[in-house]
Each structure stands twice: as C-alpha cells, then as structure tokens.
Amino acid sequence: RTVFRYLCGGERDEALPTPKPFSDPFQSFSFVNSSKYSRNTPYIPETVVKAMTAHSDELNETDALVLKTFNETGMRAKEVAFLEENCILKTRTGKHALLKFVPYKVLKARRKAGLGDFHQVQISLELAGMIAEQAKRTEELRHQYALPYIFLHQNKGYKVSMLDVSYFSIKINNL
Numbered sequence: 630r631t632v633f634r635y636l637c638g639g640e641r642d643e644a645l646p647t648p649k650p651f652s653d654p655f656q657s658f659s660f661v662n663s664s665k666y667s668r669n670t671p672y673i674p675e676t677v678v679k680a681m682t683a684h685s686d687e688l689n690e691t692d693a694l695v696l697k698t699f700n701e702t703g704m705r706a707k708e709v710a711f712l713e714e715n716c717i718l719k720t721r722t723g724k725h726a727l728l729k730f731v732p733y734k735v736l737k738a739r740r741k742a743g744l745g746d747f748h749q750v751q752i753s754l755e756l757a758g759m760i761a762e763q764a765k766r767t768e769e770l771r772h773q774y775a776l777p778y779i780f781l782h783q784n785k786g787y788k789v790s791m792l793d794v795s796y797f798s799i800k801i802n803n804l
Contacts, residue, residue, distance in 0.1 A: 630655045684804050691780065692800055694759050695792065698728075702750050706794040707733050713777040714764045717757050718749065726757035 633655050678700060685693045698709050708730045718727040727749045732739065736746060764779045770789050771781060780792035 630658075681801065681804055687804060688800060691763065691782065691792075692797060694763055695780070695797060696801065697756060697759065701752055701756050702728060704730060704750070705732075705734060706797070710778070710780055710792040710794055712760070712779050714768075714771060714779055715777075716779070717761055717764075720751070724754070725751045726754055728752045728757070728760070 630653065633653055637653070681696065682700065685696055688696065695709055698704060698712075699706075711733070712728075712730055716729050718729055720727060728751075729747050729749050731746050732748045739746065739748075760779070767779050767781045770783060771777065771779070774781075774789050776789070778791055781789055782792075783789040
C-alpha cells in the first residue's frame with residue numbers, strides 16, 4: 630500500500646506521466662501478523678542443545694530418534710515427519726549414509742531452478758541404522774494403510790497417525 634500511495638501521490642517525479650487510478654486496489658487487503666514473518670528464527674544455543682541431548686533418554690524411542698535427526702541434519706520438522714521408507718541411501722565409501730528427503734519450504738524454488746524434489750544430506754551410519762529400524766517397526770502400518778512415511782503410530786482404538794510436530798515440540802519444551 631505504501632508503494633502504491635507513493636506511485637499515485639504527488640511526491641513522485643512528474644517526468645513519468647502515468648495514469649492515476651481513482652481507487653487503491655490494495656486498500657481492501659490486510660496482512661495479519663506480518664511482523665512475525667520479517668525475522669529469521671533464532672538458532673537454538675549450543676548449551677540448550679547439549680542439555681536436551683543429555684536428557685534425550687527421557688523421551689520415547691521415536692521422539693529420541695526425531696530429536697537426533699534434527700540435531701544431526703538440521704532438517705525442518707515437516708521434512709522429518711514426511712521421511713519415507715526408502716530415504717536411506719548408501720555412499721561409495723560406506724563410511725556415511727545419505728538421507729533423502731523433500732525440502733518442502735523451498736520446493737517451489739527448487740522446481741523453478743530445475744532441481745529435483747529430493748535433497749540429500751550426509752548422516753552417520755548410527756543414525757541411518759536407527760532410521761532403518763524405525764522403518765522396519767512401522768512396516769506393517771505402512772502396508773496396511775498404504776502410506777510411505779516411517780513416523781507412523783497407532784494407539785489402541787484410534788486411527789493411524791503421523792508424527793505430530795506441535796505435540797513433539799511440547800515434549801521437547803518439557804524436556
């Protein structure tokens with residue numbers, strides 16, 4: 630709106646004669662909480678990460694794996710929640726493994742740049758083994774519900790569900 634008001638107002642250079650509209654088409658738009666989107670998310674301090682890692686044994690096995698994946702890869706929560714069964718790739722050297730995932734936040738930009746949907750990051754063999762074990766644990770649920778994601782769970786009497794990122798963040802905050 631500010632730019633539009635400048636372009637249509639009397640403050641601009643009149644050397645560029647352009648027609649002035651009668652009404653501002655942007656006047657009807659309002660952007661709620663736009664200040665929240667103007668800052669980058671701050672990094673978690675190293676001391677906090679060390680304290681969380683020291684107490685990660687208080688989490689259940691799946692949540693501990695998600696936390697370890699965050700710490701080792703720097704992936705976003707949605708990217709971890711949507712890891713698929715074939716996400717572990719081997720390297721030529723065999724000293725590390727590759728984790729293949731879809732970076733949803735930048736997916737549109739990747740496609741525009743002609744890159745593929747999947748991104749790969751190098752991970753330790755220990756983490757690769759833990760992720761492969763998680764895929765084995767959820768294999769029955771994945772086949773039963775025809776879902777490719779490895780972070781599935783089903784409580785007795787309820788439908789199958791994926792990793793709930795907001796509930797996970799509550800657990801981490803309590804940790």
